[in-house]
Amino acid sequence: MDAGSYAGESAGIVMDYELPEYPGFHEGIRRAPRRESGLSAADKKLAVRNALRYIHPDHHKMMAEEFAEELETRGRIYGYRFRPPGRLWGRPVDEYRGKCVEGRAMQVMIDNNLDFDVALYPYELVTYGETGQVCQNWMQYRLIKKYLEQLSDEQTLVMMSGHPLGLFRSHKLAPRVITTNAMMVGMFDSNDSFNRAAAIGVANYGQMTAGGWMYIGPQGIVHGTFSTLLNAGRLKLGVPKDGNLAGKLFVSAGLGGMSGAQGKAAEIAGAVAIIAEVDISRIRTRFEQGWVSGIAETCEAAVDLALEKQAGKEPFAIAYHGNIVDLLEYLIENNIHADIMSDQTSCHVPYDGGYCPQGISFEERTRMLSGDKDSFRKLVDKSLRRHYECIVRLHERGVYFFDYGNSFLKAVYDAGVPSICKNGENDLDGFIFPSYVEDILGPQLFDFGYGPFRWCCLSGKPGDLDKTDMAALSCIDPDRRYQDRDNWVWVRDAKKNRLVVGTQCRILYQDAPGRLSIALKFNEMVRNGEIGPVMLGRDHHDTGGTDSPFRETSNIKDGSNIMADMAVQCFAGNCARGMSLVALHNGGGVGIGKAVNGGFGMVLDGSERVDTILRMAMPWDVMVGVARRSWACNPNAIEVAAEYNRLFGDTDHITLPYIVDDEAF
């Protein structure tokens, strides 16, 4: 083939021939630090060659230089030139072009994930979690949009690590998009290999909902964080089932993409919170959004304010501008009692900017990342060790500490602290502090099937969201279980709590029957013209979609938590049943090689076809997880699986375990 020919031209789905102007960068928008690449000279050439595949050969000479420069200065080729100028945001679905509603709906979700108000590093296509990207570069973004505009209801778009591989014929009940991110072959499934693959442009870290295009701002995590804190209070502090955390103090770190939910969740649960954050821009964002109520520049000011609010039992979230280790040292020195403690810095990538070491400012951290990586690593390790010592001291004084699914305990172990391991040597038997799933979310929610069900009103109308809130409320029986009562209260107060950032979306933890009945109800409302189309989904932090031994599956004790069969089955089953978008990722919130996780998106257009898919797919998506948890002999899951067999025995059946008495053999 000669240099000018291009197979894609015949299909008409190619990048525009003309190069767009190089866009400016808005002041004040956060930028990703330079990423590690460790590329050889040959790899660098390969990276540029790979990126040029999107570009017409007439421009290769010029673009090769531009891409090489980006690779050198940013560690990745983002193709900034191809970013559409100005702010991207999830517009009303009717404003997008497309041949089917799903194609237009996915464009809403993608643009919402890249909104300046929503994304962590919008120019680098990072939505949240320090490294979680929608796709790898802006050439892919443009091409994906073109494909989604062309997508018909008898085709499926295949996405591989952010690259749109192509449109393939399928059928009306098939997914419209199937996406995988960073699914590496086992022997290469490591951070080093991933960094190389990402730098040469063949791997994307999708986190969970970034690469699955279902991120809905920090609201997505608020409900889970709220449930975790409230149930921690019930389990560890003697808070009654109908009580809240009034007068209790929660201390943690991080006000970023997901961690930004901590203050809000604590306030909704009635607590006082101090959240340390080293980056003032993130504090300002959360303050302006009403997600923290006060800002303190010193530990003393933060603690004084917290004590005052605690005394008045007034829910109040304080952002402390500084390092979490400094704050914990202050608590120890001044004998301040916290009730619950956690951490939500990005410890899944501590050496890539996720964890800011004690003793340097956020700005110094960013400088060191692009220059002095070795010294930075040493500082991170030292700080994590000190951080751990503080937690041990506070734990001895009665504080309940849990790992918040950010690989904090693993990062401490990797920093050279084997005593954090249960067996004192390695992480094979887990850690001495629990993961929040092990103690709280697993037994109290996931084993029952309660998980992060969510929806987006694609019309963009707040009125549609109000109507869906009311409809969801009518589907919940608050007297069924205490979890239902919590969820009922949650959705009743959701509007008042001003949770929306970006598109008009809602999160509501629900179990399998709850998710199905709400989904069918919404589809009926779309059919009747009461609301516009709705995108359903969840994050991957759920009962069924994720195998993650340090997090989602940390309360599975039959040894199967090192297996990833469930996540893959969940993904495959959702494809088979026709969810609109189905995703499978490596890494998720805990880092490459540490989890396999999958998600879905389902567009409700009011049709009977969607009702049919919902009836098959919604229970499956949840019950695969309950069934697996039941087989692991988790008591609540066994109960739920047995009830499911009783109710749905004509079509479904879950294999139940005989209970084994350890004394009997």
Ligand SMILES: NC(=O)c1ccc[n+]([C@@H]2O[C@H](COP(=O)([O-])OP(=O)(O)OC[C@H]3O[C@@H](n4cnc5c(N)ncnc54)[C@H](O)[C@@H]3O)[C@@H](O)[C@H]2O)c1
């Ligand atoms: N528990 C969950 O349900 C859940 C869900 C998603 C993500 N996560 C994990 O939680 C972590 C945070 O996610 P995110 O999206 O908020 O990431 P993020 O990178 O957007 O935010 C982390 C924040 O921590 C701050 N920080 C880093 N080191 C600090 C220090 N020493 N002291 C004070 N502040 C510090 C950073 O400045 C940043 O703002 C990630 O590891 C992510 O994978 C957890």
